[in-house]
Amino acid sequence: MDFTLGEDRQALVDTLTRFLRDRRGLEARRAAAGAAPWHDRETWAGLAELGAIGALFPEEAGGFGGDPFDVTAVFETLGAALAAEPMLPALMAGTVFALAAPDRLEGLIAGGRLTTVAFHEPHARYDVSDVRATAVRTAEGWRLDGAKAVALHAEAADDVIVSAREADGDIALFLVPAASIDMRGYATHDGRRAAELTLSGVAVPPQARLCGSGPMQAAVAVGALALCAEALGVMERLKADTLDYLRTRKQFGAPIGRNQALQHRMAELLVEMEQARSSVINAAAAMGADAATRDRALSAAKFTIGEAATRTAEEAVQMHGGIGMTQELDVSHYAKRAMMIDHQLGDADFHLGRYIALSAA
Amino acid sequence: MDLAYTQEEEAFRTEVRAFLDAELPARLSDKVRDGRRLSKAETEEWHAILARRGWLAPHWPVEYGGAGWSVVQRFIFEMETARACAPMVIPFGLSMLAPVLIKYGSEAQKAHWLPRMLRGEDWWCQGYSEPGAGSDLASVRTTALRDGDHYVVNGQKTWTSYGQHANMIFCLVRTDAGGKPQEGISFLLVDMTSPGVEVRPIITLDGDHEVNEIFLTDVRVPVENLVGEEGRGWTYAKYLLTYERTSMAGVGASRAALGRLRVIARTERSGGRPLAEDPLFAARLARAEIALANLETTTMRVVAAAARGAAPGAESSMLKIKGTELRQEISALTRRAVGPYAQPFPPEAPEGTNAAPVGPDHAGPVTAQYLNLRKLTIYGGSNEIQKNIVAKTLLGL
Numbered sequence: 001m002d003f004t005l006g007e008d009r010q011a012l013v014d015t016l017t018r019f020l021r022d023r024r025g026l027e028a029r030r031a032a033a034g035a036a037p038w039h040d041r042e043t044w045a046g047l048a049e050l051g052a053i054g055a056l057f058p059e060e061a062g063g064f065g066g067d068p069f070d071v072t073a074v075f076e077t078l079g080a081a082l083a084a085e086p087m088l089p090a091l092m093a094g095t096v097f098a099l100a101a102p103d104r105l106e107g108l109i110a111g112g113r114l115t116t117v118a119f120h121e122p123h124a125r126y127d128v129s130d131v132r133a134t135a136v137r138t139a140e141g142w143r144l145d146g147a148k149a150v151a152l153h154a155e156a157a158d159d160v161i162v163s164a165r166e167a168d169g170d171i172a173l174f175l176v177p178a179a180s181i182d183m184r185g186y187a188t189h190d191g192r193r194a195a196e197l198t199l200s201g202v203a204v205p206p207q208a209r210l211c212g213s214g215p216m217q218a219a220v221a222v223g224a225l226a227l228c229a230e231a232l233g234v235m236e237r238l239k240a241d242t243l244d245y246l247r248t249r250k251q252f253g254a255p256i257g258r259n260q261a262l263q264h265r266m267a268e269l270l271v272e273m274e275q276a277r278s279s280v281i282n283a284a285a286a287m288g289a290d291a292a293t294r295d296r297a298l299s300a301a302k303f304t305i306g307e308a309a310t311r312t313a314e315e316a317v318q319m320h321g322g323i324g325m326t327q328e329l330d331v332s333h334y335a336k337r338a339m340m341i342d343h344q345l346g347d348a349d350f351h352l353g354r355y356i357a358l359s360a361a
Numbered sequence: 362m363d364l365a366y367t368q369e370e371e372a373f374r375t376e377v378r379a380f381l382d383a384e385l386p387a388r389l390s391d392k393v394r395d396g397r398r399l400s401k402a403e404t405e406e407w408h409a410i411l412a413r414r415g416w417l418a419p420h421w422p423v424e425y426g427g428a429g430w431s432v433v434q435r436f437i438f439e440m441e442t443a444r445a446c447a448p449m450v451i452p453f454g455l456s457m458l459a460p461v462l463i464k465y466g467s468e469a470q471k472a473h474w475l476p477r478m479l480r481g482e483d484w485w486c487q488g489y490s491e492p493g494a495g496s497d498l499a500s501v502r503t504t505a506l507r508d509g510d511h512y513v514v515n516g517q518k519t520w521t522s523y524g525q526h527a528n529m530i531f532c533l534v535r536t537d538a539g540g541k542p543q544e545g546i547s548f549l550l551v552d553m554t555s556p557g558v559e560v561r562p563i564i565t566l567d568g569d570h571e572v573n574e575i576f577l578t579d580v581r582v583p584v585e586n587l588v589g590e591e592g593r594g595w596t597y598a599k600y601l602l603t604y605e606r607t608s609m610a611g612v613g614a615s616r617a618a619l620g621r622l623r624v625i626a627r628t629e630r631s632g633g634r635p636l637a638e639d640p641l642f643a644a645r646l647a648r649a650e651i652a653l654a655n656l657e658t659t660t661m662r663v664v665a666a667a668a669r670g671a672a673p674g675a676e677s678s679m680l681k682i683k684g685t686e687l688r689q690e691i692s693a694l695t696r697r698a699v700g701p702y703a704q705p706f707p708p709e710a711p712e713g714t715n716a717a718p719v720g721p722d723h724a725g726p727v728t729a730q731y732l733n734l735r736k737l738t739i740y741g742g743s744n745e746i747q748k749n750i751v752a753k754t755l756l757g758l
């Protein structure tokens with residue numbers, strides 16, 4: 001049994017931590033938060049150069065990692081730095097490429113064309129298999145129609161992988177140039193950008209059809225794992241900042257951390273966070289199993305994270321008091337990211353429901 | 362045991378409802394229902410409507426323009442205005458300062474300031490909290506030194522709600538540095554248009570501008586703006602805070618928010634059926650409904666005791682704890698209900714860059730509101746402080 005990261009992975013984590021600290025201080029992040037289209041190509045190239053993108057994909061596909069624990073190590077580090085770079089879209093799009101269009105992965109790993117995914121639809125909540133967008137065969141290729149919801153970093157992307165239903169009712173994925181999609185971009189509460197997409201008779205060539213729905217499920221699975229790991233990094237930072245505050249903030253003549261009531265609440269948070277970390281380890285270990293086993297462990301993790309991250313965020317704000325309510329402090333930005341992770345790729349209820357369904361099957 | 366209102370109380374409720382039906386503009390209640398922020402002018406418009414009916418300051422003694430209502434009538438009014446999604450009446454002048462002036466102010470102060478409040482001529486804000494003080498209000502560091510017939514005020518106040526709208530601020534200031542922290546505090550009314558007053562916005566979690574920092578640099582305040590006696594400010598401040606905490610259960614607001622949540626849960630769909638029928642969500646909703654029904658009766662029990670003459674003491678702490686937790690839970694459920702559309706930033710926030718709402722109309726402000734309401738368990742004496750009061754006063758621990 002060995003729960004350490006190992007030398008190579010630890011080295012990557014250290015390098016990435018330093019890079020993000022230098023490149024993406026909170027000041028820079030705040031200045032960029034919510035601005036359109038928000039994408040810092042220089043930082044992106046830096047991430048590619050130090051191997052953060054390549055670490056997400058296996059060697060046979062052109063990467064130099066790809067183990068689920070590589071993914072969690074990278075994303076926990078991103079979470080700890082509150083990095084808002086489009087790494088989740090890259091991971092999910094790259095996972096589709098690795099399975100369906102391996103020749104495209106090299107460019108993505110090198111930090112070239114940025115690709116995002118648009119699997120969710122406005123009516124469908126968190127269910128990626130509820131697809132109404134259509135793909136119709138034409139003489140020149142395919143014609144795509146439909147709407148996609150809350151597509152992360154879509155404005156900054158060069159291409160978008162879109163899910164659509166073919167005539168036989170099956171879901172397929174299509175690679176669509178971002179420029180051919182009507183986008184309405186907006187800022188999100190966690191300082192990122194997303195967009196509502198409308199595809200109105202978008203014509204794409206035959207080779208734009210990448211694959212069926214299998215790679216989409218794989219991408220959503222690894223995306224959920226990545227979000228869980230990112231949340232761990234966010235929560236660790238929330239815990240550290242709150243502990244620091246409890247030790248230094250004096251009220252009624254003593255540090256507020258002397259209050260046993262607050263000590264016990266922090267102790268409970270610590271226990272919950274360790275439980276959450278274990279759930280993510282369980283999920284990462286199950287990534288190679290059959291889809292049902294994998295998804296059950298992922299739902300267990302995303303449920304655990306959904307509850308624990310929100311609670312950690314709320315407690316961090318509460319224990320900071322008024323100052324925790326302001327944009328002045330890092331803690332509020334980390335708290336919002338922790339809360340918003342529950343709204344991406346399924347919240348605690350969605351995953352508890354899926355866990356129950358998969359357990360009954 | 363009788364949970365029903367008397368015939369007179371029912372008649373009063375009918376009267377309040379009729380007034381709200383006739384006088385509350387839909388464009389204001391729509392905004393409140395959707396959780397959107399009202400402008401200063403819109404708040405003043407509602408104040409003026411209430412003032413015309415004589416209901417802007419119903420809790421004041423009749424001779425100053427109060428309505429002479431019983432405790433139960435006041436509770437009914439609060440419930441009905443919340444139910445109708447009426448705008449919040451800004452409490453700083455009407456509910457916090459006014460009772461202090463009525464009890465401790467000079468005749469000249471009462472004659473000058475109270476009618477101006479009813480006419481909406483001043484917008485008051487509260488200068489209690491200071492940086493680093495938190496719930497420890499007695500650690501006042503802002504100083505006021507006597508210079509002839511003026512005080513010269515220097516210091517900083519913070520968490521000042523709607524300070525950007527205000528022209529007047531009531532402040533706790535230190536007029537004597539010796540003795541215990543509670544001694545040497547005085548209660549001063551400061552004209553914010555005076556030289557040396559600077560208001561700086563604090564942007565909160567939700568990206569909105571509601572609270573401010575107030576910097577006071579050599580601000581000259583005429584001595585007639587001292588309330589009561591010099592050095593007795595802590596007594597007045599504590600008296601004021603009992604008023605701040607009485608309506609903190611917010612049962613009316615919770616009921617309105619829960620009603621809106623039910624509508625959203627019937628509209629949103631999850632797994633091919635309304636979200637309200639999703640067993641996990643339905644269980645969460647049911648827990649909140651049950652807690653609210655319980656809290657309504659707990660509140661009425663405190664109201665009934667108050668109607669018999671018992672002064673609400675630590676009971677108001679209990680109501681504050683449960684009431685704020687419940688409002689936060691309902692806002693968290695509402696955020697949960699809108700799913701992925703909880704993420705977009707609402708278009709109206711000053712730090713926002715979004716031109717128009719994203720997703721279903723009901724989704725727009727819910728996350729901002731959830732974030733904003735995190736304040737409920739922090740302000741007005743944090744819930745941790747309230748629990749200390751309950752432990753000490755109700756449990757004798």
